[in-house]
Amino acid sequence: MRIDVITIFPDYLNPLREALLGKAIERDRIAVGVHDLRDWTHDVHRAVDDSPYGGGPGMVMKPQVWGEALDAVCGTGEEPMPRLVVPTPAGRPFDQRTAIRWSAEPWLVFACGRYEGIDQRVIDDAATRMPVEEVSIGDYVLVGGEVAALVMIEAVARLLPGVLGNPLSAEQDSFSDGLLEGPCYTRPEVWRGHAVPDVLRSGNHAAINRWRRDQALARTYRRRPDLLAALPEGALDKADRAQ
């Protein structure tokens, strides 16, 4: 997979070069390009924003600069074109299903806005040449799209072959079966008077799996009842329903 990020703060994306993701890039599992939007300005002030039509707070990012940047990074219509991802508080919710869907894409480009956002015509124009998704990582307000891009890139990249040390981990994620995962434990057996649940040391794998499923159901019921309600028909077996 190739991932490009366009931003006025390229250094914000430095964490991509760390740890597992950094190793995946070194091993060419993922190709990452980070581009400074100001490289496509032509004035001495390298201006990327202007006042909003219709008034309102803050500034809006100029369409001309973004248009040239997207043409340069994405191309102008010849195949292959990337999927353009635009983080925005007004976007569709980003979730694990989206991460899984995007992990099958050969090329993603993230357009990271600042100020009050990017002139809408940039997104509308790009959508005439490539698939565009305006997405939000949650119902809270950030200052720009870079942190959201980092979140989404990590969620997608960890699903790619050869990125995670243990591929099973991604398959057993929270949400992979529609539930939150239960608690996890490691040595020592007792720590500050808190003991590891006996079942986890029993060696009885059927009992362990049942206990973990029960813990996941209970935690999901307490913290995210919406996920339980969204489970497909038949997702809960008789033992689950006895919980």
Ligand SMILES: N#Cc1c(-c2ccc3ccn(Cc4ccc(CN5CCCCC5)cc4)c3c2)n[nH]c1N
């Ligand atoms: N993903 C994601 C995000 C973002 C996100 C993503 C990308 C950008 C680019 C710029 N900002 C800042 C900003 C902040 C507030 C507002 C809303 N307006 C405020 C003034 C009155 C009208 C409405 C717009 C733009 C961004 C924020 N925030 N939260 C998420 N989950």
